[in-house]
Each structure stands twice: as C-alpha cells, then as structure tokens.
Amino acid sequence: MTVDVLAIAAHPDDIEMTCGGTILSLGAQGKTIAGIDLTRGELGTRGTPEIRLHESAEGARIMNLVARENMGFRDGFFRNDEEHQMALIPLIRQFRPEIVLTNAPDDRHPDHGRAAELVVQASFYAGLRQIKTTGKDGQPQEAHRPKFIYHFIQDRSLKPDFVVDVSPYWEGKLAAIKAYKSQFFDPESNEPDSYISGEAFMKFLESRTREHGHMIGVEFGEGFISKRMLGVADLFALV
Helix, strand or coil: CCCCEEEEECCCCHHHHHHHHHHHHHHHCCCCEEEEEEECCCCCCCCCHHHHHHHHHHHHHHHCCCEEEEEEECCCCCCCCHHHHHHHHHHHHHHCCCEEEECCCCCCCHHHHHHHHHHHHHHHHCCCCCCCCECCCCCECCCCCCCEEEEECCCCCCCCCEEEECHHHHHHHHHHHHCCCCCCCCCCCCCCCCCCCCHHHHHHHHHHHHHHHHHCCCCCEEEEEECCCCCCCCHHHCC
16 A cells, blocks of 8 residues: 555554644545554553553544554664664555655653654664565565655644644644543543643644644644755745
8 A cells, every 4th residue: 555645653643643633634635644653652641551552542543544554663772873774664665655744853751753753763774675575475565765755743842844734634633642542631531641641732732733823824723844945846835
C-alpha cells in the first residue's frame, strides 16, 4: 500500500496531539495517510504498552489512517544509528509517501528530537539505490525518497514556517487525543499523575492550536517547521 502522507512519531499519541487536525484535513481532500509509531511508549507513567496499542488503533480509526505500524523501538533508548535507520527504511519504501510529518527537531522530551533526526536521515537513505532492502513479501524494494519532510511542533513554543487551518477538524482532533484514555485527563482515573494527565495540559493543547490559528487569522491551526525553503505556485491560494 502506498500513501500520499506518512506521519512518523516517537510515541503513540504524538501524532494525534500535533497533526491530527492536518491529517483529518488531508483525508477530507482525498489524500491517503498512514502512521508509524517508533516506540510502544512503555516508559510512560500511566497505562501499559498493550493499552496504548489499543488506544493508537482507535486514534488511527478516528483520523482515518489507512494503516498504522509500530516499530517496537525501545522507548527512551532508541538511537539514530544504522540499525534503526535500516529498520525504518523498508517501511518508508513500502508506503512511498510524498510527504513525511515527524517530531519537532528540538523538544522537552529527548526522544522527539532524536526521532526527528532518525526520520530525516532514514528518509534520505531510503532514496539510495545501493542500500538494499526487502519488503514484507520478501521481494527487493525500489528506492524512494519523500519529497518533503515537515516537523510538527510539540511542547516547546517553536516558530512555525507555515500553519495549516484545522478549524473544521478541531473536534475530530480532540476525539483522537481522547482515544488515549490512559494518558490524558480523566477525573475517574486512579493512575498516578503525569506531565500530560492533568486538565491544564488539555487546556494547553487547545491554547497552542488556537495560538497557531491566530497566526493566520483562523480559529484553530497546526504549525509545522520545514528545513527547506517553501515555494508557492498561486499567491491567491494562501489563507
């Protein structure tokens, strides 16, 4: 299965929190989107890897992902090295996306910046024909390099290079986030408190999305960082 867009993130729920609205918007445009979680989030304060796997499947359903994979890398301890790059390259070649969305290049959680570097380098190496890989069917894969890589913004207030209007998709994004019942605010939960489990964090997510929306004159927006210069073909297509 090939897709238009591939979202790759360090932990289950990263995608929902940061680019869930963009994914829903792309789906409404007829684009196909798949997701890859690098880890099972096993170092999280709340829930279990098994619970989070179930929650990520529900998040994928809400966002209408055509597929969602989990690499099973060690939460907190995966590296941007040959072993991890060679594990990720076959999936990039399998999905053959034009656009990759991935973690912030610098963030509070060390996994986020490291994941961003891993995805950028694996995406480049996926385009080298002399790196040989095989697909799930055991057949040799063709090289493929995504045309664009965009970094979503997470905990730190980084300046976006562009913002996507997700105003019509805020409720859908929120539903996808709330699929992770083990992780986010639930007054009935007896689990220990965590950085993201309080009601204040949910308000932060909304305020961040409103802030990015305000930057472009809409109600809700999701900001992205691009390491390459962006160009437009139609000035009248800008928000």
